[in-house]
Amino acid sequence: MSSSPGRDRLLASLRRPGSRGQITAAVLLAVVGFASVVQVQAQERNDDYEGMREEDLVQLLNSLASASQRAENEIAELEQTRSSLRSDTDSRQAVLKQARERATVLGILAGTLPAVGQGIVVEVKDPQGNVGIDQMLNGIQELRNAGAEAIEVNDSVRVVAQSALEDGEDGIIVDDTQLSPPYLLEVVGAPRTLAAALNIYGGFVADVEDPSIGGSVSIEESQNVEIATLAEVPEPEYAEPVEPE
Amino acid sequence: MIAGLGLLVGIIIGLMLQPEVPLWLEPYLPIAVVAALDAVFGALRAFLDGIFDDKVFVVSFVSNVLIAALIVYLGDKLGVGGQLSTGVIVVLGIRIFSNVAAIRRHIFHA
Secondary structure (H helix, E strand, O other), X not given: OXXXXXXXXXXXXXXXXXXXXXXXXXXXXXXXXXXXXXXXXXXXXXOOOOOOOHHHHHHHHHHHHHXXXXXXXXXXXXXXXXXXXXXXXXXXXXXXXXHHHHHHHHHHHHXXXXXXXXXXXXXXXXXXXXXXXXXXXXXXXXXXXXXXXXXXXXXXXXXXXXXXXXXXXXXXXXXXXXXXXXXXXXXXXXXXXXXXXXXXXXXXXXXXXXXXXXXXEEEEEEEEEEEOOOOOOOOOOOOOOOOOO | OHHHHHHHHHHHHHXXXXXXXXXHHOOOHHHHHHHHHHHHHHHHHHHHHOXXXXXXXXXXXXXXXXXXXXXXXXXXXXXOHHHHHHHHHHHHHHHHHHHHHHHHHXXXXX
């Protein structure tokens, strides 16, 4: 089998270097080798974005921008939700606080909560047994007019809006509780005003100390009047609250 | 012999210098390398055919590289750079395969 002339030429050139053509080829091959190596290394060094085309980069940038836009929109939405939830909670708590305060105030006024505060202690002595509901009603009325917030008689009855007074055999009856003199009224309110209301000309004190009654009244202002007795509040049987529109 | 040495020297210089590719050259270098490879295989085939001419080799080498770069440049300007690059690579790849097939026939008779 004879070898082809092409292969012979190749072997001959390998054995006998130095022709002009070979030198030219060597130079160009050196250029190719150099360029290939440079390109391969640049490719290996490349991170994701280096060497990308301008249009690809622009597209990438656009998609990133729209993604961040979407994320920002989402953030804004969530923040709005959060703030609305927070204001919801805040307003609910405010309403709750208001309702509690109101319940406390109403509880004191209705006699369902014990009360403490400044006020007066009134002792009504009735040696002749003449003090009756005329005088007591008068006194309680005057105390209420003067802004009494809680009234207790003889440490056993809380006087509230529904309280009823009657004359008993041995004294007065407040809300079915028989009381006997001396009567001790503990009143929470502004002490000066309350005392002045009782001492007014022709008022409770003058009434009780009238010679025909023969009683005596001593009023003591106190910074710490404690009222522990509670009134029973019956469920309204006939009245119903009107729902506000 | 000298030709093989030239290739080796080029590779070694590239490895030793590790030059940064300038930015303006970056899109053109890969295409230019493939085009140059095409010229090299074409020259080897011509050598084996007995019709090798160093002038033709130089001219074909330089023109191959320049035309490849020009096509890429034009493609980038027209907005079809990616597609045109792919096209050039495909054409050059086909030529390289056919040249290598001819070389193989010469050397191995197969």
